[in-house]
Amino acid sequence: MPAQSLFEKVWSSHIVAPETEDTPAILYVDLHLIHEVTSPQAFDLLRSQGLKVRRTDKSLATLDHSTPTLPFKTLEELEIVSEPAAAKQVRQMEQNCKDFGIELRGFSSRERGIVHVMSPELGASQPGQTIVCGDSHTSTHGAFGALAFGIGTTEVAHVLATQCLLQTKPRTLAVDVNGKLQHGVTAKDIILKIIGTIGVGGGTGHVLEYRGSAISALTMEERMTVCNMSIEAGARAGMIAPDDTTYQYMAGRPLAPQGASWDAAVKRWRTLPSDADARFDQRVSIDVSKLTPMVTFGTNPGMVIPIGDAVPRQNDPAFRKALDYMQVESGKPLLGTPVDVVFIGSCTNGRLSDLREAANVLRGRQVAKRVRLLVVPGSHEVKRQAEAEGLDEIVRAAGGEWREPGCSMCIAMNGDKVAPGQLAVSTSNRNFEGRQGKGARTVLASPITAAASAIKGAITDPRELMPLQ
Amino acid sequence: MEPVKQIRSKTVVMPNVDIDTDQIIPARFLTTTTKVGLGKQLFFDWRYAPDGSDKPEFVLNRPENRGAAILVGGHNFGCGSSREHAPWALLDFGIRVVVSTEIADIFRSNSLKNGLVPVIVDKESHAWLLANPGIEATVDVASATLTAGGKRIPFPIDKFTRYCLLNGVDQLGYLREHEADIARYEAAHA
Numbered sequence: 001m002p003a004q005s006l007f008e009k010v011w012s013s014h015i016v017a018p019e020t021e022d023t024p025a026i027l028y029v030d031l032h033l034i035h036e037v038t039s040p041q042a043f044d045l046l047r048s049q050g051l052k053v054r055r056t057d058k059s060l061a062t063l064d065h066s067t068p069t070l071p072f073k074t075l076e077e078l079e080i081v082s083e084p085a086a087a088k089q090v091r092q093m094e095q096n097c098k099d100f101g102i103e104l105r106g107f108s109s110r111e112r113g114i115v116h117v118m119s120p121e122l123g124a125s126q127p128g129q130t131i132v133c134g135d136s137h138t139s140t141h142g143a144f145g146a147l148a149f150g151i152g153t154t155e156v157a158h159v160l161a162t163q164c165l166l167q168t169k170p171r172t173l174a175v176d177v178n179g180k181l182q183h184g185v186t187a188k189d190i191i192l193k194i195i196g197t198i199g200v201g202g203g204t205g206h207v208l209e210y211r212g213s214a215i216s217a218l219t220m221e222e223r224m225t226v227c228n229m230s231i232e233a234g235a236r237a238g239m240i241a242p243d244d245t246t247y248q249y250m251a252g253r254p255l256a257p258q259g260a261s262w263d264a265a266v267k268r269w270r271t272l273p274s275d276a277d278a279r280f281d282q283r284v285s286i287d288v289s290k291l292t293p294m295v296t297f298g299t300n301p302g303m304v305i306p307i308g309d310a311v312p313r314q315n316d317p318a319f320r321k322a323l324d325y326m327q328v329e330s331g332k333p334l335l336g337t338p339v340d341v342v343f344i345g346s347c348t349n350g351r352l353s354d355l356r357e358a359a360n361v362l363r364g365r366q367v368a369k370r371v372r373l374l375v376v377p378g379s380h381e382v383k384r385q386a387e388a389e390g391l392d393e394i395v396r397a398a399g400g401e402w403r404e405p406g407c408s409m410c411i412a413m414n415g416d417k418v419a420p421g422q423l424a425v426s427t428s429n430r431n432f433e434g435r436q437g438k439g440a441r442t443v444l445a446s447p448i449t450a451a452a453s454a455i456k457g458a459i460t461d462p463r464e465l466m467p468l469q
Numbered sequence: 470m471e472p473v474k475q476i477r478s479k480t481v482v483m484p485n486v487d488i489d490t491d492q493i494i495p496a497r498f499l500t501t502t503t504k505v506g507l508g509k510q511l512f513f514d515w516r517y518a519p520d521g522s523d524k525p526e527f528v529l530n531r532p533e534n535r536g537a538a539i540l541v542g543g544h545n546f547g548c549g550s551s552r553e554h555a556p557w558a559l560l561d562f563g564i565r566v567v568v569s570t571e572i573a574d575i576f577r578s579n580s581l582k583n584g585l586v587p588v589i590v591d592k593e594s595h596a597w598l599l600a601n602p603g604i605e606a607t608v609d610v611a612s613a614t615l616t617a618g619g620k621r622i623p624f625p626i627d628k629f630t631r632y633c634l635l636n637g638v639d640q641l642g643y644l645r646e647h648e649a650d651i652a653r654y655e656a657a658h659a
Contacts, residue, residue: 017647021628134551135551166629413496
């Protein structure tokens, strides 16, 4: 057999009908993640054609996007804390799951969370799987060596009805990341650096495989941060080969294989990494040994600089428009720019280690007077663990808000948003115009950069506030 | 889906690079549970003044661009989220073709499910289209060409995509015809 990459192994083992000159491949889906925003029209399509959900056992549903992060005691209070359209959408999700026999991790579930936080912590996301969701950040699950990608609502209906998708085979791009990270530099800074290097369209048509010593050294939560933002480089998906770090993370999780089937699964998973001589359509190599914390200065995630650098100069109308929107100037550093809002959370950086790192910066300090700090755990499980460690108290004592799990200010369709003109340092994934609210200006950064900026009330290099190692 | 064979229209030009789906339709409008009527929210934050009136300078609000069905965008059109609301909004507004040098994967896939034709052209042709806004153009799916101003610009389209557009193929129906293959796969991987 010719040498195969991780992607090729997963792809070829899920072919229901092969790609031909005239038709795309039919690809089987092992896990379909479903949320309230991109599924209602898909369920309606099934209804209109009298179709059932083919594999409810391969569907995992939750509420996250338009779901409020303000606490409410009884389910009837949803209509009080939510905007009417959002509440209606949440209610419709409850009804759709009931009608089609899908278990919903809804308000009464201890497991509810952002879909890309919840599925891995349940052990549902596994190496070698195909995983899809009507959400572009599905690339997150590639951290487990799964082929995971976002789909549109029509395709959500395809998967609900047939558990399959029509797909043309993507190309592959190996992203070799080597070097030891310096103190205060995180997985978020790595992925921002990668996107800045290959560009927001650099991955279009490709599945990325992140490899190299810097990737192997990452924890699973850090790998998820990296894979999460693959779509911000335009990639179809991003993957990391499974290894002992992967298996240690997964062992014992409720939906992971148990006992003898666990041993068999690990044996199978060990065959997944790319063969030594596997061919990639493209390669890029990045050394992160001198990487510093990264921050975005423009209106897409590729417009990113080392935190100590000045905003670059480019004589391009789109570039100037982005700088005008952000109210930043070429040649001037972002450091010291006043901050109005700091958001720590999202499917990119809403996991326990993210909140721990942020809390380490916040501990014993006060958020600057002008700043609103919002910390939103990615799931109830993250929230419980964080509270058991007292992280909620650190956030509150610093003057921050501690919320219920959800997508929150990352997408600003659930009540949490940044006001027009305000500058937010955000641990989320998109700094598009208006992404965090109409007229909102977003600077993407790591949880520690965000926390340090909250304390200082201005964009701050987190290494200023961290004890030396 | 209705068959899509040929679209004749003047072009409207939005030269901005990296037009993302949050610009095409902001996330706060995604609380809808239907796909109808989203044209009103198309490019909402670029299109309307704070009082809700049209911004006269925005390209889609200019009288000469009314009715244009072929949108020529900058490089990397449709990047960002997987929201199918983006092509739904474009189609509801009356846009039936999007032209660029690069179109994001998920947006492209979503567009094709709804009969919005993604047309990827070479840099030189793109520059010419950007420099000639409002030109009468014809996009022909069968021959995979965009013709305008005496130029004949080919664009890539795979056989299946072309077949689906020309015949209005319901891809869910196509997948369901493979029930035997799916059942066989499931039996082998149970």
